[in-house]
Amino acid sequence: MSGSSSTPAWQWPEHQWRGHVAAVRAGRRLVPARWPGDAHAAVLLSFDADHETLALRDGRTSPGLLAQGEYGSRVGAPRILELLGRYDIPATFFVPAVSALLHPAEVESYVESGHEVGVHGWIHERNTELDGRDELDLLARSVDALTGLTGVRPVGVRTPSWEFSDTTLRTLREVGFRYDSSLMADDEPYEILADGEPTGLVEIPVDWIRDDAVYFTMDRHEGVRPHLRPRDVLEIWTDEFDAAYRAGGVFQLTLHPHLIGHRSRLAILAELLDHVRVHDGIWFATHADLADLAHAELRRAKGSG
Numbered sequence: 072m073s074g075s076s077s078t079p080a081w082q083w084p085e086h087q088w089r090g091h092v093a094a095v096r097a098g099r100r101l102v103p104a105r106w107p108g109d110a111h112a113a114v115l116l117s118f119d120a121d122h123e124t125l126a127l128r129d130g131r132t133s134p135g136l137l138a139q140g141e142y143g144s145r146v147g148a149p150r151i152l153e154l155l156g157r158y159d160i161p162a163t164f165f166v167p168a169v170s171a172l173l174h175p176a177e178v179e180s181y182v183e184s185g186h187e188v189g190v191h192g193w194i195h196e197r198n199t200e201l202d203g204r205d206e207l208d209l210l211a212r213s214v215d216a217l218t219g220l221t222g223v224r225p226v227g228v229r230t231p232s233w234e235f236s237d238t239t240l241r242t243l244r245e246v247g248f249r250y251d252s253s254l255m256a257d258d259e260p261y262e263i264l265a266d267g268e269p270t271g272l273v274e275i276p277v278d279w280i281r282d283d284a285v286y287f288t289m290d291r292h293e294g295v296r297p298h299l300r301p302r303d304v305l306e307i308w309t310d311e312f313d314a315a316y317r318a319g320g321v322f323q324l325t326l327h328p329h330l331i332g333h334r335s336r337l338a339i340l341a342e343l344l345d346h347v348r349v350h351d352g353i354w355f356a357t358h359a360d361l362a363d364l365a366h367a368e369l370r371r372a373k374g375s376g
Contacts, residue, residue: 090266095240097256098264099372101273101365102320111352112316115275115323115361116162117189117252118151119229120144122174122329124167124195128231140329144174147332152184154337158344163358165191165229165252168216175220182221187357189252190214192231203238210246227358229253233277240265243272250275250362252323259320260365273365275323275358281311282325287336305339309346316350321361 080088106113123140126132155162164181166188171178181188192198193209201209210228218224228243230253240263243251250273251263263272279285286304287297308324315322331340347353356364 093264093266094237095235095254096264096267097254097274098262098269099369100257101260101262101368103364103368106319106352106354107356107364108354109352110354111350112319113321113354113356113361114160114312114347115321115356115358116155116160116326117229117324117358118148118162118164118326118328118331119191120148120164120166120170120174120177120328121191121195122167122170124169124192127169128195128197143327143329143332144170144177147328147330148174148177148180150332150337151326151328152180154341154344155186156184158348160344160355161186161357161360163187163189163227165189165227166217167191167193167195167231168213169194171217171220178217178220182223187227187359188217188221188223188225189227189229189358190217190225190248191229195231197232198230198239199232199234199236201236203236203242206236206238207242207245210242214246226250227252227275227362229277240270240272244270249273249366250358252277252358258315258318260361262365262369271366271369273362273369275321275361275365277323277325280307281323283330283336284325284327287330301336301339305342308339308343312343312347322347 120143122143123137126136126140164186166178178188190210190213193213196209198206214225226249228248228251230239233253252275254274255276255278257276260273260275263270263274286299288295289297312322331337
């Protein structure tokens with residue numbers, strides 16, 4: 072939420088700061104008593120196929136920047152699909168509509184390979200800078216574009232900014248999404264509350280710890296540099312998985328084809344999957360699979376209440 076105000080926050084009356092906090096909040100945790108197949112923990116891989124939209128969003132059209140994005144489609148995505156096929160693991164690809172329109176065969180290949188395609192904005196716009204009308208328009212256009220290319224209407228969304236504007240929650244509900252994957256209030260899925268009221272919208276939380284962009288982004292003009300070796304990142308993600316496994320919960324990972332698709336980085340993803348697969352009782356699922364399970368938990372809770 073924007074929370075913008077000309078009044079300094081320390082001067083806000085209590086109802087104002089309480090209102091900002093309550094606007095979008097985590098409700099009931101939606102971890103089932105038993106995972107499908109009596110699994111012990113769930114593993115969800117997601118790939119944000121941003122490609123050229125990261126540059127285009129900001130009006131940056133230099134061939135060098137666009138080539139970095141093109142790498143994600145030309146090289147990264149095929150490598151990722153090969154890896155997922157080799158390990159027989161489903162994944163969710165969140166795709167900006169412009170990426171999908173630039174690379175339609177790629178998006179079609181996701182569905183043909185048994186993966187889920189979710190919405191990730193129109194051109195990776197900063198949704199917090201939009202008014203409600205534009206936000207709704209771009210989301211609706213994105214749904215239409217992805218549905219037209221894949222033949223399947225997306226049920227989930229990841230906002231491009233990993234953030235909500237003052238109108239995002241209302242917009243997501245209006246478009247009819249079953250789940251969002253942009254917020255960070257838990258390690259496990261939960262129901263989103265709006266001003267304390269249940270919305271029926273499931274949140275599958277993300278976190279920067281489990282995102283490759285934090286560790287591998289490079290922008291020479293803005294001083295952004297990769298600051299860890301790939302194997303240091305492997306250690307972090309391994310520790311994250313191990314803790315999720317001990318808790319019997321969810322290990323969710325966010326990756327980008329133009330980043331993780333490089334050879335030395337894809338190698339650590341393969342090693343991570345090798346580590347995961349030696350553990351008994353892993354349910355590999357798409358985000359939609361987990362959302363379906365979470366909605367079943369919601370229905371069960373309402374029935375018992």
